Amino acid sequence: MTTLTIRIDSKLGKALDLIAKKSGRSKSEIAREALKRQVAVTRYRELRKKILPFAEAQGLVTDEDVFRAIS
Numbered sequence: 001m002t003t004l005t006i007r008i009d010s011k012l013g014k015a016l017d018l019i020a021k022k023s024g025r026s027k028s029e030i031a032r033e034a035l036k037r038q039v040a041v042t043r044y045r046e047l048r049k050k051i052l053p054f055a056e057a058q059g060l061v062t063d064e065d066v067f068r069a070i071s
Contacts, residue, residue: 006031 020027
């Protein structure tokens with residue numbers, strides 16, 4: 001496992017402490033979950049950007065277009 005050290009402001013630190021206490025999870029668990037989510041969102045956006053021209057060429061512009069095509 002790799003270690004990451006970050007600095008956060010006191011307001012975020014207090015919010016993180018409160019969430020950790022209420023959820024019974026460690027601050028590290030919460031930070032890992034948030035980072036995983038951010039990585040997934042970033043990958044999704046990159047993939048979407050790459051495939052968007054192909055989708056538009058097929059007439060798939062809106063979510064409704066996609067739902068109609070796969071239903």
